[in-house]
Amino acid sequence: MYTTSNYYQIDRSKWKTFHEESIPLISEQKIESLTSLNDKLSVEDVRDIYVPLVEMIDLYQKNYRKLRKMKSNFLGYPYEPAPLMIGVTGSVAVGKSTTARVLQTLLQKFYPDKNIAMMTT
Structure with a gap:
């Protein structure tokens, strides 16, 4: 794993262990129903790449909510839940839609009681 101050470069063999x-x-x-034309995605890709990503998103989400509660308490304001928004960006035809659909599906499995929605632009 290579690290700089703000970014980590993690190879697939290490990432899939997270x-x-x-x-x-x-x-x-x-998976076939989620992929766009010419996108290639396998069960192994989902397991090795997307599942650790969803767990990392869960880590961010829990800490984001905790920070908002602590900040509200500190400022003396009532806590109001806010949505966690995830942006998927990239060049034309690089798999953004496939990535968004796979993440949405996995997040729905991970958070069955939450409203997981996808907005396209």
């Missing part, structure tokens, strides 16, 4: 078996995987048939 998760527990807490998220049910997506079937090959479901």
Whole structure:
């Protein structure tokens, strides 16, 4: 793993170890329905790349909520929940839509009681 002050460069073999078996995987048939034309994605890609990413998003989400509660308490204001928004960006035809759909599907499995929505531009 290579690190600078703000970014980490982590190879796939290391990244795939950053998760527990807490998220049910997506079937090959479901993956096919989520991929856009010419996008290639496998069950292994979902397990090795997207599942650790969802768990990292969970880490951010929990700490974001905790910070907002602490800040509200410090300022003497009532805590009001706010949505966590995730942006997926990139050049034309690089898999943004596929990535968004896979993340949405995994997040729905990880948070069955939450409203997970996707907005396109």
